[in-house]
Amino acid sequence: MPKPATPPPQTGASRRPTVAVIGSGFSGLLTAIHLLESDPQLIVRLVEKASAFGRGRAYSPARPDHVLNVRTSNMSAFPARPNHFQDWLRAQGEDADPARFATRRQYGDYLQALLRDAMRRAGGAGRLLLEKDEAVEIVPQALGGYEVRLALGRGFVADAVVLALGAGLPAGPPQVDADVLGRRTYVGDPWRTDLSGLPDGEILVIGAGLTMIDVVRSLDRPGRSILAISRHGVLPRVHDVAPPAPPPQGPMATPRAALKTLRRHARAVGWRSAVDSVRPMTAEIWRSWPESERRRFLRHAQPWWDVHRHRLAPAVAAWLEQPIWGDRLAVIAARLEGLSCAPRGFFATLRRRGERQGFQQRFDAVVNCTGPRGGFAGFPLLERLAARGLACPDSLCLGLDTDDEGRLRLESGRSAEGLYAVGPLTRGAHWEALAVPDLRRQAAALAATLARDLARAVA
Numbered sequence: 001m002p003k004p005a006t007p008p009p010q011t012g013a014s015r016r017p018t019v020a021v022i023g024s025g026f027s028g029l030l031t032a033i034h035l036l037e038s039d040p041q042l043i044v045r046l047v048e049k050a051s052a053f054g055r056g057r058a059y060s061p062a063r064p065d066h067v068l069n070v071r072t073s074n075m076s077a078f079p080a081r082p083n084h085f086q087d088w089l090r091a092q093g094e095d096a097d098p099a100r101f102a103t104r105r106q107y108g109d110y111l112q113a114l115l116r117d118a119m120r121r122a123g124g125a126g127r128l129l130l131e132k133d134e135a136v137e138i139v140p141q142a143l144g145g146y147e148v149r150l151a152l153g154r155g156f157v158a159d160a161v162v163l164a165l166g167a168g169l170p171a172g173p174p175q176v177d178a179d180v181l182g183r184r185t186y187v188g189d190p191w192r193t194d195l196s197g198l199p200d201g202e203i204l205v206i207g208a209g210l211t212m213i214d215v216v217r218s219l220d221r222p223g224r225s226i227l228a229i230s231r232h233g234v235l236p237r238v239h240d241v242a243p244p245a246p247p248p249q250g251p252m253a254t255p256r257a258a259l260k261t262l263r264r265h266a267r268a269v270g271w272r273s274a275v276d277s278v279r280p281m282t283a284e285i286w287r288s289w290p291e292s293e294r295r296r297f298l299r300h301a302q303p304w305w306d307v308h309r310h311r312l313a314p315a316v317a318a319w320l321e322q323p324i325w326g327d328r329l330a331v332i333a334a335r336l337e338g339l340s341c342a343p344r345g346f347f348a349t350l351r352r353r354g355e356r357q358g359f360q361q362r363f364d365a366v367v368n369c370t371g372p373r374g375g376f377a378g379f380p381l382l383e384r385l386a387a388r389g390l391a392c393p394d395s396l397c398l399g400l401d402t403d404d405e406g407r408l409r410l411e412s413g414r415s416a417e418g419l420y421a422v423g424p425l426t427r428g429a430h431w432e433a434l435a436v437p438d439l440r441r442q443a444a445a446l447a448a449t450l451a452r453d454l455a456r457a458v459a
């Protein structure tokens with residue numbers, strides 16, 4: 001792993017443009033790489049609070065058997081080099097079959113190789129500097145630019161700052177007693193918690209998407225029985241052959257019209273190909289809907305979109321179909337209506353979809369697998385930025401308000417100078433800003449925008 005570097009000394013006249021990229025997961029790393037390529041003078045300071053640069057939340061080696069949920073053929077980090085990940089796997093002597101689902105650890109190794117490569121190419125001139133610390137405050141400077149303050153007390157000045165902080169904390173179910181949250185056997189965020197200490201017995205998992213399936217894989221052992229609940233009780237669909245199809249033709253002006261058009265297209269080309277065919281246009285379609293229609297989509301259509309869009313690798317689906325899971329895992333459509341502490345474990349009040357009467361059940365542990373809460377939850381840095389009037393949540397509270405090119409938008413509606421965001425925090429502007437095929441385009445486009453803005457500012 002490259003060591004954090006000391007920046008070259010800079011004086012007023014020789015000061016080279018500097019961009020701070022906060023967060024070194026996929027989005028931050030790729031933005032940094034594109035920025036370094038865009039301008040040979042530019043210095044990038046990549047700030048990361050986690051122990052490893054480049055892996056982010058998704059691609060740590062914690063569970064070496066966890067696989068990607070996107071095929072190797074679609075996981076290149078670069079939109080213009082679609083075979084890049086395959087070529088890298090081949091060069092490592094690994095199976096580079098494009099239809100395969102590589103492990104997340106391999107993907108993390110790939111991202112670290114990209115980081116090493118970027119360090120090597122930029123290293124001679126000291127242009128990529130790694131800051132192993134948490135960014136806690138961003139302070140505008142009188143003469144332009146921002147000071148990025150770090151948790152250990154240091155700070156540095158940059159002309160522009162990119163927020164690549166990932167997705168926020170999961171939404172906590174509102175019907176939970178306060179004393180539940182303090183219990184070790186209530187897991188509020190499975191990505192930041194070691195699940196190995198959870199007891200055997202009955203486990204309630206709230207949510208039934210890909211995170212639930214990861215959690216079930218981590219909890220897998222005899223003596224445990226898992227109940228997963230979600231609004232509709234449907235599991236993510238499974239990947240299968242999906243030949244590329246042209247985008248659908250037909251009205252898309254509202255979620256209802258888009259769904260009708262997509263269904264017709266699915267009958268002609270197959271549902272997987274139909275869903276994949278709209279991915280390059282989702283941001284455009286999302287932005288074309290008035291806010292009321294976007295809200296309608298989130299309320300009624302999102303669960304269905306998610307299960308068709310975020311699919312399971314076939315090997316994971318086959319693992320879930322093992323006969324043992326008939327006894328150990330049940331997935332039902334139900335709501336959590338209350339959660340309180342029992343002498344040992346918890347009492348949950350659940351109500352099945354369509355039923356008037358709830359029922360109570362005891363669980364030994366509870367794991368919250370609902371998606372990110374949205375807004376600024378889990379990001380004190382953003383709360384402080386908002387307090388300075390430099391950031392606001394988007395109107396649907398999915399993340400940060402940004403313009404279509406990634407500049408933060410101020411309360412006045414004006415784009416902030418020198419402040420940008422990339423990744424899941426920008427869902428308000430893009431909707432699909434979660435997976436590599438979307439984020440690689442976003443990172444490349446943001447770096448181009450930022451380099452243009454910087455060039456304009458010094459002209």
Ligand SMILES: Cc1cc2nc3c(=O)[nH]c(=O)nc-3n(C[C@H](O)[C@H](O)[C@H](O)COP(=O)(O)OP(=O)(O)OC[C@H]3O[C@@H](n4cnc5c(N)ncnc54)[C@H](O)[C@@H]3O)c2cc1C
Nearest residue numbers: 023025026027049056057058068069135165166423435436
């Ligand atoms: C378990 C899991 C599996 C996934 N599998 C796939 C998959 O197979 N295919 C796919 O396409 N997508 C997958 N995804 C989606 C994945 O989120 C994206 O592919 C991508 O990794 C998101 O990267 P990111 O950089 O935007 O966010 P993150 O990976 O979350 O990175 C954000 C980084 O910012 C750092 N950070 C945050 N705040 C600060 C601060 N104040 N100071 C310093 N550092 C900070 C964090 O420590 C973190 O490293 C998966 C996601 C998860 C959670």
